[in-house]
Amino acid sequence: MKIDTPHDTRTEWIRKTLLQAAVLSLLAISLGLGANHLRSDGIPLIADWSPGARLKTATGDSRLIPPNEAASFHNTREAVFIDARSPEAFERGHIPEALNIPWMEVGQYIDPFLNDYPSPDTIIITYCESETCSMSEDLAIMLLELGYPNVKVLENGWEGWLKAGYPVDPA
C-alpha cells in the first residue's frame, strides 16, 4: 500500500500548477492567433521594425535624414531641430539651438512652437535618443498632420549626432 508523504503532495501540487499554467498559456496563444486571424485590423505576426520601414512616406521616400546632411542644415541654420526627449535628457545635452518638445508632454509644449513657427515651409528635424527610439517619429508624424510637410527624422538620433562629433550644448 502506498502512503501519501508530504513530499508526494508537494510534487503533485507543483505538477498540477505547472500543468494549469501551461494549459492557460496555450489557450492564450490559440485565442491570440485566432482572433488576429479573424479580425479585419489584424497585424502581421512578424513585422519589419527597422527605422527605414517605419518611416516610409506615402510616396515610399524615407523621412530619415543622415547626421551629415542634418549637420549641414544645422550649419546654415536652415532647419529647426526639435528634441523629443524628456526635459531631463535635454538638460544633460542637446543639439545647440534645438527646441525641446518632449513627446510625453507634447500637449503642453506644442502650442508655443506653432506660434513661433507658423510657416508651413519650416524645415524641421526631429530627434530622440538613438536609432530605436520612436518619439522623434511620433512627433514628426504629428507635425506632418499639423501641416508641416518638410519634417525629417535624424537617423540614429542624439547618439548618432554625438558619435559623429558634431557640436553639442552644453559643450
Add this chain to the structure above:
Amino acid sequence: MNKTGNLLKVRLYLLARLLLGGLFIYAGVEKIFHPADFAKIVYNYQILPDALVNLTALLLPWLELIIGICLVIGFWMPGAVLLANGLLWIFFLALLFNYYRGLDIQCGCFSTRLDPDVAYRTSGYLFRETVLVLVAGLLMFHQLRE
C-alpha cells in the same frame, strides 16, 4: 489562530484576488482592441528582438485576460497565480531595466493611448508595478500554504 484573524485573512485574500484579477482583465481587454498600438509600445521597450514584437503584442493581452478571469472567478488558482507572478515580475524587470538605461518609455500597462497631459515617468510606473508584484506575491504565498 483566532477566528477574527482568519476572517480578516480570507477577506484580504479575496480582495487581493479581485483587485489583481480586475486589473489583469482591464489591461488585457484594452490591448486586445488596439494590437497595432500595443505592438509599438512593445517595440519601444527595446528589449525583444524585432521578430518577437508583434507576437508578444498579440498573445500577451489574451494571457492577461485569461489570468484575470481565473483570478476573479477562482478557477485554476495555482496556475493562474503562478502566471500572474511570472508576468508581473517580467514587467517589473523590464521597467527597471529601462529605468536604469535612462529610457523614457510609455508604460503601456493599462492603456495603449498616449496621454500627453499626464507627465508619467518610468519611476512612477515602477512604484505601481512594485505594489502589484507584492499583491501577487501575497496570493502566491497563500497558494503555497494551502
